[in-house]
Amino acid sequence: MPFGAARFGFTVTKKLGGAVVRNRIRRRLKAAVALVAPKLAHKEHDYVLVARLAALDREFADIKKDLERALHRVHHPAAAPQKGKNPLGGAG
Numbered sequence: 001m002p003f004g005a006a007r008f009g010f011t012v013t014k015k016l017g018g019a020v021v022r023n024r025i026r027r028r029l030k031a032a033v034a035l036v037a038p039k040l041a042h043k044e045h046d047y048v049l050v051a052r053l054a055a056l057d058r059e060f061a062d063i064k065k066d067l068e069r070a071l072h073r074v075h076h077p078a079a080a081p082q083k084g085k086n087p088l089g090g091a092g
Helices: 019-040 060-075
Strands: 007-011 046-050
Touching: 007 019, 019 060, 046 060
Parallel strands: 007 046
Antiparallel strands: none
């Protein structure tokens, strides 16, 4: 990986299933990252994706869209919807 490139980490817990299930989820997330990151990930940033069981059966196009939305929200927080957010930091 070139110096300064974005780095991605994946958290896929045993609660999601056995090794076969966890590895399949991880592979699907890595494939989505490979397609989306070159356009949307910022250099010298570290990202951690926390897998959910839905990633196992969700349409790949939807996983990719979810990742695109998440990266956009991370880098453009003012554009993210603020529904239910309390400006003082408490629950909405």
